[in-house]
Amino acid sequence: MPESGSAASTGRESFGSRLGAAMAARGPLCVGIDPHPALLRSWGLDDDAAGLRRFSLTVLDAVGSLAAAVKPQVALYERHGSAGMAVLEEVLAAARGQVLSIADAKRGDIGSTMAAYADAWLRDGSALAADSVTLSPYLGFESLRPALDLAADYGRGVFVLALTSNPEGASVQHVGGIDSVARRITEAAATENGRYDGTLGSVGLVVGATVGSALADLQLDLRAVRGPILAPGLGAQGATPADLRRTFGAAYPQVLGTSSRDILAAGPGVQGIQGAARRTLDGLLEG
Amino acid sequence: MPESGSAASTGRESFGSRLGAAMAARGPLCVGIDPHPALLRSWGLDDDAAGLRRFSLTVLDAVGSLAAAVKPQVALYERHGSAGMAVLEEVLAAARGQVLSIADAKRGDIGSTMAAYADAWLRDGSALAADSVTLSPYLGFESLRPALDLAADYGRGVFVLALTSNPEGASVQHVGGIDSVARRITEAAATENGRYDGTLGSVGLVVGATVGSALADLQLDLRAVRGPILAPGLGAQGATPADLRRTFGAAYPQVLGTSSRDILAAGPGVQGIQGAARRTLDGLLEG
Numbered sequence: 001m002p003e004s005g006s007a008a009s010t011g012r013e014s015f016g017s018r019l020g021a022a023m024a025a026r027g028p029l030c031v032g033i034d035p036h037p038a039l040l041r042s043w044g045l046d047d048d049a050a051g052l053r054r055f056s057l058t059v060l061d062a063v064g065s066l067a068a069a070v071k072p073q074v075a076l077y078e079r080h081g082s083a084g085m086a087v088l089e090e091v092l093a094a095a096r097g098q099v100l101s102i103a104d105a106k107r108g109d110i111g112s113t114m115a116a117y118a119d120a121w122l123r124d125g126s127a128l129a130a131d132s133v134t135l136s137p138y139l140g141f142e143s144l145r146p147a148l149d150l151a152a153d154y155g156r157g158v159f160v161l162a163l164t165s166n167p168e169g170a171s172v173q174h175v176g177g178i179d180s181v182a183r184r185i186t187e188a189a190a191t192e193n194g195r196y197d198g199t200l201g202s203v204g205l206v207v208g209a210t211v212g213s214a215l216a217d218l219q220l221d222l223r224a225v226r227g228p229i230l231a232p233g234l235g236a237q238g239a240t241p242a243d244l245r246r247t248f249g250a251a252y253p254q255v256l257g258t259s260s261r262d263i264l265a266a267g268p269g270v271q272g273i274q275g276a277a278r279r280t281l282d283g284l285l286e287g
Numbered sequence: 288m289p290e291s292g293s294a295a296s297t298g299r300e301s302f303g304s305r306l307g308a309a310m311a312a313r314g315p316l317c318v319g320i321d322p323h324p325a326l327l328r329s330w331g332l333d334d335d336a337a338g339l340r341r342f343s344l345t346v347l348d349a350v351g352s353l354a355a356a357v358k359p360q361v362a363l364y365e366r367h368g369s370a371g372m373a374v375l376e377e378v379l380a381a382a383r384g385q386v387l388s389i390a391d392a393k394r395g396d397i398g399s400t401m402a403a404y405a406d407a408w409l410r411d412g413s414a415l416a417a418d419s420v421t422l423s424p425y426l427g428f429e430s431l432r433p434a435l436d437l438a439a440d441y442g443r444g445v446f447v448l449a450l451t452s453n454p455e456g457a458s459v460q461h462v463g464g465i466d467s468v469a470r471r472i473t474e475a476a477a478t479e480n481g482r483y484d485g486t487l488g489s490v491g492l493v494v495g496a497t498v499g500s501a502l503a504d505l506q507l508d509l510r511a512v513r514g515p516i517l518a519p520g521l522g523a524q525g526a527t528p529a530d531l532r533r534t535f536g537a538a539y540p541q542v543l544g545t546s547s548r549d550i551l552a553a554g555p556g557v558q559g560i561q562g563a564a565r566r567t568l569d570g571l572l573e574g
Contacts, residue, residue, distance in 0.1 A: 079407045
């Protein structure tokens, strides 16, 4: 039986509903919060927890009322150990009520260990709770079950890695011909979104903005997934909004275009960041 | 050109050499440090950072001079946010010089983000530095390059997920027939270990202890990998040492049998844990 828009345990609307509303109101832009060492340096900040904090809260200040979502890159906090993770907790807390968050963690495991990752990122009361988290399915889509179920319970969401544009990704994702690994992941996500009504389910996929013809070659039906598509790779990483529209075709309304470096490089001034984010957003809304 | 036993940047012996020596001296046992909520409860500890800390340091105290390696399960620390990660830093620091550590993190990403994960777990001076880390290759084996290279530089190692025994793992790992995903990962690890001389390279694989005939069915040549095989699943999770010997055959000398629950359930007394670890170790050494 499909779950209604509000989640079982909390009364919170489902993540898919909340993201769909944010994309309708603000446009389909997700801003990556990527405190890379080189960016910290170019902002005049130290590569330490204080630098991370200043960087992240500045980005949030600049785009928190403009973007549909922000995506902190967990690796760049983890690099600073528990001190970095404490900054991430503060960033996720600051985002709440202001803008949806996607913790880009690419976690994946099995059984009670997977349940522990779900607990960390998707449970009310967890210090690292985000509106959604990215997951990696090398252990099988179904191994992610504890996160899929906890997300549904709490009105949160997941984005599962499906098809990426890095050349070496093909050696796993394209394997299997017409029954490719990427297609199996895509079809499992479509099935899973059957539990959600409304326009967008809460089980999204990560599909690179620069995958080119691979979507067609592998016959992935993203429309049928009926979930949000997180598409990193806009701007400095190589794709224009027009590329995105061409690549995703009929699934474009599900696509959340994700840009990091182009927007972040316009800092450290809040107005510079806002200007770069608005230009990217305009490109995504055009046509 | 093969790298010699000692790593370029540090003069530290390669991880493969260090692990091989530990397995020869102590036997092929890795003890998982898995502070699951249910185990904490059964030890009379709270499910919080103080409980995690007490649990983890007790296990280390019990098996630090007995096991070849310990494997803290990162998800169970991450569940407690930055406070849990601070405990993990303390556990990894306490292990140094006493027993080799394998941070079971299953991280994976691309480019500068993968470099950030490598930095977190494999760089001298990082608060979370472990002797080795587990990695997940959904983005392609080659996407792990920054970790492979940093590990070589610092005399550290990696264990890449290859073939697991959870039933849903087949939907990714077995895909591709004779050119299966698992086989591609296995062959890439074999090639990568060409940079190391000595008996064991520093690029290991994770292969479930209960994969049964899948190794033969998929024609994976683990001997040719010439790296350590981390084989979770001993004891409570279903495999006996005899199963391990049967499953891995000629590659058994590379296998690091990993047991968690059976050993941990014998706590909280240090002697109980030691007794359970010694019984498991005896089983692995027999025959």
